[in-house]
Amino acid sequence: MTTQEIAGLIDQTYSPQTWAGLAPLLxxxxxxxxxxxxxxxxxxxxxxxxxxxxxxxxxxxxxxxxGAVGPILGGSYIVDGATVAWGQLFxxxxxxxxxxxxxxxxxxLAFLGEHDILLLTAPLGMTVMAGAGDLVTFxxxxxxxxxxxxxxxxxxRRRNDSVEAGLKYFILGAFGVALLLYGAxxxxxxxxxxxxxxxxxxxxxxxxxxxxxxxxxxxxxLFFKLSIFPFHLWVPDVYQGSPTPITVLxxxxxxxxxxxxxxxxxxxLPGSSANLIALLAVLTMAAxxxxxxxxxxxxxxxxxxxxxxxxxxLLAVAGTVAAPALAGDAIQAVLFYMAAYIFTAGxxxxxxxxxxxxGDLFTRIDSLRGLARRRPWLAATLSxxxxxxxxxxxxxxxxxxxxxxxxxxxxxxITMTILGVxxxxxxxxxxxxxxxxxxxxxxxAELAPPMTERAWATFGTSLCAWMVLILGVLxxxxxxxxx
Numbered sequence: 001m002t003t004q005e006i007a008g009l010i011d012q013t014y015s016p017q018t019w020a021g022l023a024p025l026l027x028x029x030x031x032x033x034x035x036x037x038x039x040x041x042x043x044x045x046x047x048x049x050x051x052x053x054x055x056x057x058x059x060x061x062x063x064x065x066x067g068a069v070g071p072i073l074g075g076s077y078i079v080d081g082a083t084v085a086w087g088q089l090f091x092x093x094x095x096x097x098x099x100x101x102x103x104x105x106x107x108x109l110a111f112l113g114e115h116d117i118l119l120l121t122a123p124l125g126m127t128v129m130a131g132a133g134d135l136v137t138f139x140x141x142x143x144x145x146x147x148x149x150x151x152x153x154x155x156x157r158r159r160n161d162s163v164e165a166g167l168k169y170f171i172l173g174a175f176g177v178a179l180l181l182y183g184a185x186x187x188x189x190x191x192x193x194x195x196x197x198x199x200x201x202x203x204x205x206x207x208x209x210x211x212x213x214x215x216x217x218x219x220x221x222l223f224f225k226l227s228i229f230p231f232h233l234w235v236p237d238v239y240q241g242s243p244t245p246i247t248v249l250x251x252x253x254x255x256x257x258x259x260x261x262x263x264x265x266x267x268x269l270p271g272s273s274a275n276l277i278a279l280l281a282v283l284t285m286a287a288x289x290x291x292x293x294x295x296x297x298x299x300x301x302x303x304x305x306x307x308x309x310x311x312x313x314l315l316a317v318a319g320t321v322a323a324p325a326l327a328g329d330a331i332q333a334v335l336f337y338m339a340a341y342i343f344t345a346g347x348x349x350x351x352x353x354x355x356x357x358x359g360d361l362f363t364r365i366d367s368l369r370g371l372a373r374r375r376p377w378l379a380a381t382l383s384x385x386x387x388x389x390x391x392x393x394x395x396x397x398x399x400x401x402x403x404x405x406x407x408x409x410x411x412x413x414i415t416m417t418i419l420g421v422x423x424x425x426x427x428x429x430x431x432x433x434x435x436x437x438x439x440x441x442x443x444x445a446e447l448a449p450p451m452t453e454r455a456w457a458t459f460g461t462s463l464c465a466w467m468v469l470i471l472g473v474l475x476x477x478x479x480x481x482x483x
Contacts, residue, residue: 021072021079023062024087028124031055032117039113052098052116056091059123063087071133075195078133078264085335086130086260089342090123093253096346099460100353101245105156115155118148119249126253130260134195135184135218138261142180142225145257146173149250153242165241172234176224183217186210200268215269222265225258228314229284232307236291239303244353247299251306251349252342259313259338263331266321274322278408278416281318284311285423292430299352299363301430305389306345308427313337315420316404319411326407332479333403339478340388340396340471347464348385351378354457365434370443379438381465386431388468391424396471 034051038044068080098119105112125144132138150173154166188194190211191202203211224231239247269277288308295301313334320330355362362368372379388397401424408417471478 017069018072020066021069021077023066024059024127025124027059027062028055028120028127031058032120032124035113035117035120039117045113048113048116052120053095055120056095056123060088060091063091075133075197076137077128077131079131082260082263082331082335083127083131086256087123087127089256089335089339090126090130090253092339093249093256093342093346094119094123096252096342096350096460096464097245097249099456099463100248100350101243102456103454104243104245104353104356104457115152118152121145121148122152122249122253126257126260129257132261132264133197135180135187136194139177139180139184141257142177145254146177149246149254152246153238153250155243155246159241161241162243165238168234169238169242172224176221176231179217179224180221183214183219183221186214186217188214190214196264196268203268203270212270218265219262219269222258222262223280226255226262226310226314227284227307228280228310229287229307232284232287232310235307236300236303239306240297240300244299244349244356247303248346248349248353251302251345252338255306255310256338256342259317259334262317263320263327263334266317267324267327269321271322271324274318274411274413275416277321278315278318278413281311281314282416282419282423284308284314285420287311289423289426289430292427295430296365297363298365298368298434299349299356301365301434302345302348302352305427305430308423309341309345309389312401312404312420312424313341315408315413315416318413318416319407322411322413326411329410330407333400333407336396336403336471336475336478337400340400340468343464343467343471344385344388344395344397347461347468348382348389350457350460350464351382351385354378354454354461365437366444368434369437369441371438373443378461381461383435383438384465384468386434388472390428390431394469394472396468396475399472399475 031051031054034055035048038047038051063084066079068084070080071078098116101115101119105115122145125141125146125148128141128144129138132141150166150170153169154163156162184194187199190207190209191199191205193199193202199211220231227235239250242250285308288304288306288311292301292304292308295304316330316333316337320327352363384395388395391398391401405417405421408420
């Protein structure tokens with residue numbers, strides 16, 4: 001490179017556009033460093049909560065005012081409207097997990113500083129994943145997200161099920177990363193590129209078979225994070241054993257981060273793979289819904305429900321692969337669906353965190369019998385979340401499903417869409433079973449519902465309930481601010 005070319009590259013790298021695009025990431029990184037400093041001095045520990053919230057708020061403002069500045073860092077990171085919208089959803093997911101973690105832990109109070117630091121690292125990795133323009137950047141973001149989650153899943157170190165969940169997640173997560181790296185290597189050999197634009201252009205070359213094999217392995221890695229069939233079997237055990245506030249983040253933010261990159265990655269997938277992706281979506285919905293029908297533990301039931309929802313949203317990905325002209329509508333549908341899911345599933349898992357802090361027995365469906373008579377507000381909000389997950393009208397979940405099925409229908413995936421709708425109806429069976437237990441069955445004589453009040457959990461639950469209703473009744477309020 002000549003001196004002028006090097007000078008031009010430096011100017012581009014350190015331009016105001018680049019700093020604006022990196023502002024959310026730098027704000028999060030600064031918050032992490034401040035939390036590490038506060039942890040060194042016991043007198044500063046009361047500053048943890050204000051610093052954590054300030055970091056999230058500052059990052060949200062950085063997203064809002066920096067806006068979509070386009071590709072930066074040589075195209076390895078893309079700050080467009082979708083990246084900004086995904087980043088704000090990641091912050092919402094992290095904030096909910098933090099709200100429900102307050103007053104949850106009993107034996108790990110001395111390690112809450114480490115907990116908050118790890119929790120704040122997760123949205124940093126999610127945002128990098130959402131804006132990744134090449135496979136190397138995506139890998140960096142994936143590790144920034146995964147490593148904190150491995151630790152947080154095993155945070156209740158005195159409990160065997162929590163340690164087991166962290167170990168399972170680590171081993172299977174390493175398997176997923178291996179698929180990604182091996183797929184990236186084959187793709188690079190086949191196309192000579194690691195950036196998505198270069199991969200798309202290089203698929204017509206002589207290395208096409210190797211490139212397609214690499215793309216299949218990369219898709220498998222993403223399907224693992226999304227809990228798509230047959231990479232879904234880890235979800236119930238890991239969700240059940242992990243601390244429930246961390247399950248909130250796994251079920252919402254982690255899934256959204258993998259989906260954000262998958263929507264970019266779909267542009268390089270061949271159109272012939274659309275039917276296979278749609279078939280995997282329907283199989284995932286079947287596995288999730290049928291598995292949830294036989295569960296007796298509400299936390300495990302919601303884990304299987306999350307698998308089914310991952311299959312539903314994958315139909316939109318299949319739609320954009322089949323009809324690239326629908327990419328804009330598919331992005332809109334997926335963003336709305338995940339916004340509704342973050343507040344719906346986040347609220348449902350948050351109520352479980354509220355109950356589980358008084359004992360694991362309170363996550364069993366039988367223990368919720370008669371809850372409406374003892375805690376009417378708690379039963380009403382949980383019912384709202386379950387109805388939204390089931391896709392009942394006037395909730396965010398209904399409009400999310402309508403948008404996704406609309407995209408898959410316009411992409412001529414009619415058969416798979418019909419099967420998806422029918423499987424969504426099946427899901428109402430296990431959601432209504434919980435509502436019936438809370439409102440129509442007598443209280444268990446041996447186990448009365450807990451009466452503990454938790455201010456942070458109350459605020460988080462109320463926020464989720466309002467957002468579910470707003471997204472269901474006033475969807476334009478969300479769509480008008482994102483698009």
